[in-house]
Amino acid sequence: MTKAVESVLAGLDTIRGQVEDLYRDLHAHPELGLAETRTAARVAERLRAWGFTVTDAIGGTGVVGLLPNGSGPTVLLRADMDALPVREATGLPYASAAVATDRSGREVPVMHACGHDVHVSCLLGCARLMAQGRQSWRGTLVVLFQPSEENGDGAHAMLRDGLTDRVPRPDVAFAQHVLPYPAGYVGVRPGPFFSAADNLRITLHGRGAHGSMPQSSIDPVVLAALCVVRLQTIVSREVAATDPAVLTVGSLHAGSSPNVIPDSATLELNIRSYSGATRARILDAIRRCVRAESQASAAPREPDIETLSSFPPTSNDAETAVRLDRAFRAHFGAAADTIGLQTASEDFSEIPDAFGTPLCYWGIGGIDPEQYAAAARNGTVDQDIPVNHSPVFAPVVQPTLDTGIAALTVAALEWLACDQE
Known part of the structure; x- marks a missing residue:
């Protein structure tokens, strides 16, 4: 002292x-x-x-x-x-x-x-x-x-x-x-x-229909589920194990009735990273994955990706x-x-x-x-x-x-x- x-x-x-x-x-x-x-x-x-x-x-x-x-x-x-x-x-x-x-x-x-x-x-x-x-x-x-x-x-x-x-x-x-x-x-x-933190809102677009007639829909609930699973592979398969990062889907909202397939679904994500390069890689991968899943589901348009907040x-x-x-x-x-x-x-x-x-x-x-x-x-x-x-x-x-x-x-x-x- x-x-x-x-x-x-x-x-x-x-x-x-x-x-x-x-x-x-x-x-x-x-x-x-x-x-x-x-x-x-x-x-x-x-x-x-x-x-x-x-x-x-x-x-x-x-x-x-x-x-x-x-x-x-x-x-x-x-x-x-x-x-x-x-x-x-x-x-x-x-x-x-x-x-x-x-x-x-x-x-x-x-x-x-x-x-x-x-x-x-x-x-x-x-x-x-x-x-x-x-x-x-x-x-x-x-x-x-x-x-x-x-x-x-x-x-x-x-x-x-x-x-x-x-x-x-x-x-x-x-x-x-x-x-x-x-x-x-x-x-x-x-x-x-x-860590840096990025909070995103992703709106996935589908086509609504009666729950008994899914063939007439493009189901955004299924699309959202596929995106959630796919997003979890970004950190585990695209970021080195020695480079700490976290990707969390903290919110998923879709529909209001059990027998109605909705028009859209919304995901909210939180991403944590420590380097600019890793941060950019994860954000780019998120865009690539949700756009690709939307295309694979024949979504009527690309998802909307909105940045809610970012911490350096x-x-x-x-x-x-x-x-x-x-x-x-x-x-x-x-x-x-x-x-x-x-x-x-x-x-x-x-x-x-x-x-x-x-x-x-x-x-x-x-x-x-x-x-x-x-x-x-x-x-x-x-x-x-x-x-x-x-x-x-x-x-x-x-x-x-x-x-x-x-x-x-x-x-x-x-x-x-x-x-x-």
């Missing part, structure tokens, strides 16, 4: 209770993407009280705090703020009972099922410690609270609203995510971290990740390790890409260590440990928050500490 890290983190004991209270408050009051008005207001209020220059309402609900402290590097730390349309089933005393209207006009339950409340709390904790410990560092700290990560459009919204003109170019950009690992764990890796891959700058890994191991000891590839996806990389800034993203654990150890001994981690987006995903408050605050602080001070000069 460097003297700067030791000095700044010495204040953690005095703010821990306030950070925990804030976390519980955020968890109990989740908000959907681009509707994070309450969360953003609390973030902005605290940053201003600690001496940050605050710009809010960037891209709708985004907040940026700027803390200049003499000459030196500029470091950007980011947290995402939005929650998910999930009904909480954790049974926690601070569980969410919130409901909201989503973008389609439906009333939905809302829950912080992905841990963004952890991210906001940890970044605010780090921001306060850095503001209190200015004697230990030099440079500029930028803290960015991003909306609508779950929808994949929050980073783009902030950029479209002139983020790169409102913030000095960072020398490095950092973010972290709470994941289903033991609380206290910190893991980083050079190169690919989160998150790939860590190798030099930055190696340097950060050393800093984490020095501070956290055996709790720091090289993390494996993550099949989740993120949109944050659009922001450092727009600045031309190196990015490094890492994971922290949020699961009770004893619960995780028991599941690991039994070989049932996949079955017994709740994962992000689950209605029972509930990071333990500690040591999760302390670890997240410390990790952000260690990362910032690796570049900003006076003893680095």
Whole structure:
């Protein structure tokens, strides 16, 4: 541990209770993407009280705090703020009972099922410690609270609203995510971290008829079934086993009556990949397969293929990740390790890409260590440990928050500490 890290983190004991209270408050009051008005207001209020220059309402609900402290590097730390349309089933005393209207006009339950409340709390904790410990560092700290990560459009919204003109170019950009690992764990890796994600809607066209007269139809239900099976061969037979990728057909809709063959069927797909070449190969293969199956079924026209959303891959700058890994191991000891590839996806990389800034993203654990150890001994981690987006995903408050605050602080001070000069 460097003297700067030791000095700044010495204040953690005095703010821990306030950070925990804030976390519980955020968890109990989740908000959907681009509707994070309450969360953003609390973030902005605290940053201003600690001496940050605050710009809010960037891209709708985004907040940026700027803390200049003499000459030196500029470091950007980011947290995402939005929650998910999930009904909480954790049974926690601070569980969410919130409901909201989503973008389609439906009333939905809302829950912080992905841990963004952890991210906001940890970044605010780090921001306060850095503001209190200015004697230990030099440079500029930028803290960015991003909306609508779950929808994949929050980073783009902030950029479209002139983020790169409102913030000095960072020398490095950092973010972290709470994941289903033991609380206290910190893991980083050079190169690919989160996968790219593409969500597609495919409409297959047929010819409707009475269920008793299939010879008069071109059955899109059968066509859809053939496509589902065929699509599963893309990853298993067209992508190398050493190149991770996932293709999931998550939705299939056709017809409304058992005795009516419909005119069309709709598939919705999710594709995960880590390299641009593999991503392009899979997307091309999807188009080829569904068009070929449609032609083989004598469909009256080619399928419609619509991109619903796309997330870029998150790939860590190798030099930055190696340097950060050393800093984490020095501070956290055996709790720091090289993390494996993550099949989740993120949109944050659009922001450092727009600045031309190196990015490094890492994971922290949020699961009770004893619960995780028991599941690991039994070989049932996949079955017994709740994962992000689950209605029972509930990071333990500690040591999760302390670890997240410390990790952000260690990362910032690796570049900003006076003893680095």
